[in-house]
Amino acid sequence: MSTVVIGAGLAGTFAARALSDAGEDVVVLEATPHLGGRTRSNREVLRHGQVADLGGSFLDIGQDLLLEFCVENGITLKPEIRMFPKGPDARYSGASILLGHVVIDEKRVEDDVRAALAREVQDALDSVPPGEKETLKAWVRRAGLSRDAADAYVMQGAFNPTARSELVSSWHVHPGDIGRICWILTDGTDTMARVAADGIDVRLDTPVRLVERVGRGYRVHTDADVLTCDNVVVSSSVQATRRIGFDPVLPSWKMAALLGTPLSQGGKAVGQYRDGAAIAAAAGPSTMTNGPVSMFWLKQGPEDTIIAMGTMADLGDGMLDDEEATLVSLDRHIEAMTGRTAERIAGIVQNWTTEEFVGGVVNLGTGGFARRAALGAPVGGIHFAGEATGEWPSAMEGAARSGLRVAAEILQKRRAHGNGAA
Numbered sequence: 001m002s003t004v005v006i007g008a009g010l011a012g013t014f015a016a017r018a019l020s021d022a023g024e025d026v027v028v029l030e031a032t033p034h035l036g037g038r039t040r041s042n043r044e045v046l047r048h049g050q051v052a053d054l055g056g057s058f059l060d061i062g063q064d065l066l067l068e069f070c071v072e073n074g075i076t077l078k079p080e081i082r083m084f085p086k087g088p089d090a091r092y093s094g095a096s097i098l099l100g101h102v103v104i105d106e107k108r109v110e111d112d113v114r115a116a117l118a119r120e121v122q123d124a125l126d127s128v129p130p131g132e133k134e135t136l137k138a139w140v141r142r143a144g145l146s147r148d149a150a151d152a153y154v155m156q157g158a159f160n161p162t163a164r165s166e167l168v169s170s171w172h173v174h175p176g177d178i179g180r181i182c183w184i185l186t187d188g189t190d191t192m193a194r195v196a197a198d199g200i201d202v203r204l205d206t207p208v209r210l211v212e213r214v215g216r217g218y219r220v221h222t223d224a225d226v227l228t229c230d231n232v233v234v235s236s237s238v239q240a241t242r243r244i245g246f247d248p249v250l251p252s253w254k255m256a257a258l259l260g261t262p263l264s265q266g267g268k269a270v271g272q273y274r275d276g277a278a279i280a281a282a283a284g285p286s287t288m289t290n291g292p293v294s295m296f297w298l299k300q301g302p303e304d305t306i307i308a309m310g311t312m313a314d315l316g317d318g319m320l321d322d323e324e325a326t327l328v329s330l331d332r333h334i335e336a337m338t339g340r341t342a343e344r345i346a347g348i349v350q351n352w353t354t355e356e357f358v359g360g361v362v363n364l365g366t367g368g369f370a371r372r373a374a375l376g377a378p379v380g381g382i383h384f385a386g387e388a389t390g391e392w393p394s395a396m397e398g399a400a401r402s403g404l405r406v407a408a409e410i411l412q413k414r415r416a417h418g419n420g421a422a
């Protein structure tokens with residue numbers, strides 16, 4: 001066998017697919033019982049055969065590799081969501097969400113109030129542009145926004161990435177480069193990893209504990225097995241990679257990059273409701289809130305049902321581990337939009353912070369190119385993929401592209417040296 005891939009998320013499965021297509025022997029070892037990593041989809045909990053996406057769910061404009069992959073493989077993308085309207089002066093900006101639906105303190109914010117807040121935010125963005133690394137909170141203080149405008153602007157930090165707004169840089173919302181048009185996969189986000197892994201030897205429930213260098217090759221230790229290979233692809237999150245043993249230990253520059261890269265903390269709440277058409281009319285396509293479920297969006301299903309999917313930051317208050325309290329909070333926000341009782345028929349909450357082999361939601365883009373380069377650089381025959389190493393930080397596209405990058409690294413070595421061993 002030539003390559004062992006650690007992790008069956010998008011990075012690992014795209015690496016394995018490219019290597020396998022080029023004729024390499026490849027085995028993917030996945031710690032959990034699930035294929036897809038942070039694109040996990042649950043098919044058991046919701047009614048009427050609906051799928052709950054527990055991790056990533058949107059393909060955005062610009063995620064071209066994945067959009068093409070879906071089209072080429074007949075993966076349906078529906079619905080198409082325009083997450084935010086254009087902001088004041090018909091621009092997409094950090095003020096855009098204020099012209100969409102907003103719930104503050106479980107009350108719907110009326111149109112004229114939102115328009116005035118959006119104008120205030122837009123004027124401030126124009127006259128005092130946020131710095132690239134300036135956090136949302138720091139910028140609203142510097143710009144001198146009114147309390148209501150500041151609260152409304154800062155709220156959106158919880159959308160992408162799911163994190164405490166104190167940590168989110170304005171880069172994530174200014175310019176407003178997310179959510180203009182995005183697509184949800186009809187059959188669940190994990191369909192991409194499933195299709196990429198089709199025909200490949202993927203071993204689930206198989207955590208890798210140790211990667212040991214032996215001569216010019218490697219031994220990869222799991223609880224039950226030891227696999228020998230020429231190359232290893234590590235596609236686990238920064239947090240999960242820190243828990244794998246390496247012998248010899250990884251060089252200090254690699255460890256510094258792994259230790260210095262924060263993962264945002266949080267999860268996802270998914271509720272399924274009756275009266276789908278009424279909810280869609282009142283709350284669609286997306287609603288931003290200052291509650292625990294910071295933003296939710298909708299996908300209509302059969303028999304007048306609708307699925308509301310929301311992201312949540314982990315504020316350390318235990319809320320994410322209290323499934324019912326989280327879902328009730330989602331109910332309340334829907335009720336604020338519709339003005340009537342929300343009839344929930346099913347629901348599920350996923351806490352990514354406590355997920356043993358992930359440890360968080362997405363990497364915060366605070367390290368810039370230098371850190372991503374260090375995270376992605378190979379160490380001998382150990383190659384590093386995953387969203388944190390990607391040219392697209394914090395997104396499925398970055399993860400998939402990083403998989404293709406490491407496959408190209410290995411194939412290039414193979415061509416240069418004959419066997420690819422470092």
Ligand SMILES: Cc1cc2nc3c(=O)[nH]c(=O)nc-3n(C[C@H](O)[C@H](O)[C@H](O)COP(=O)(O)OP(=O)(O)OC[C@H]3O[C@@H](n4cnc5c(N)ncnc54)[C@H](O)[C@@H]3O)c2cc1C
Nearest residue numbers: 007009010011031037038056057058208236386387396399
């Ligand atoms: C709630 C949420 C919402 C998101 N929303 C979006 C979105 O709308 N759009 C978007 O583009 N992105 C979104 N993302 C980000 C996106 O899902 C991730 O960037 C991407 O899926 C990461 O893929 P990956 O392959 O790099 O890592 P992962 O998906 O984490 O895959 C790594 C895999 O390695 C496995 N692993 C870890 N340690 C070991 C070990 N020791 N042995 C074996 N296996 C191991 C893990 O179990 C995991 O399956 C979201 C993420 C979350 C969590």
